[in-house]
Amino acid sequence: MSEDLRSLTELDRLIHEPARLLIVTILASVASADFLFLQRETGLTKGNLSAHLSKLEEARYVKIEKTYKGKLPLTVCKLTATGQKALTQYRQQLQDFIEKTS
């Protein structure tokens, strides 16, 4: 049991944070999404979302691009292959932990 519990400490803390977990989960289900969509879906403030996205970008989990759709300026976010791998691993670790402890 203690070893099972110890496996929790191996979780990726960058993704484990609820707001960031929500962001990467949303980005994992689409090819890309813009800042406004992420803000509405997560319910975070602009400042908060920016801060979390910056951390994810620093870790190379997310790629952020400023672009245009017609005349509409967009800040488009994409989950990178590294980010996708980290999320998959995180979900697997969590699933394993639940199975072992339940």
Place this chain on the structure above:
Amino acid sequence: MNNKLSEIEQRVKRYWYTDGIAELSSGGMFILLGVYFGIQGYVSQSSSVSIFLQVGLILLMMAGAISVSWLVNTLKTRLTYPRTGFVEYHLNEQDARQRRYLVVAVAMIMLIAWTVLFKYKYIRGFDSIVLVIGILAGVVFVTLRGKSSGVKRFYVLGAFSILLGIGLSLGGLSRAYRLALYFGLFGFAVMISGGLVLRRYLSENPMPAETENE
């Protein structure tokens, strides 16, 4: 927790249908097809106009697909993305698998439909084409759109298509008029559904004062 994450993923997928624009555009295409078959039913089969119309169907389908795609993109860029944000979807392995299942299901339904056709070919006034189209469109709406996105109204539209196909296959009209009625009525229903959704979406999501994204 994984269930919660799956719910989030499905909610994101549903976002494509949140404004009803895709339905409004595809409903318009169905109505155009209805008008096409209506004209074909009106024009004599032997006339040169009829031959021209038959060739025109392919062009209409191609132009329609391009127009619907352009219209959806334009309307979403003007109405949806500035209000609730932009999302680009990708085809993942699960979606590809669902599409493969759908192709198998459609093939089986067609096989059953044609078997039924042979059995009931002596029923006066029975037309299998409208029935097959009604069932196919119904299956696409229920399986591809309703089941994969979790949008309940697509089940209603799917059921309506199947019922319409059954009803019109038993009528006493010519094939062209049956098809005209099917596409016209189904397109109208799809457009009403899309229009109501768009009206609610626009009232619930006013245009933000600043259009700058961040």
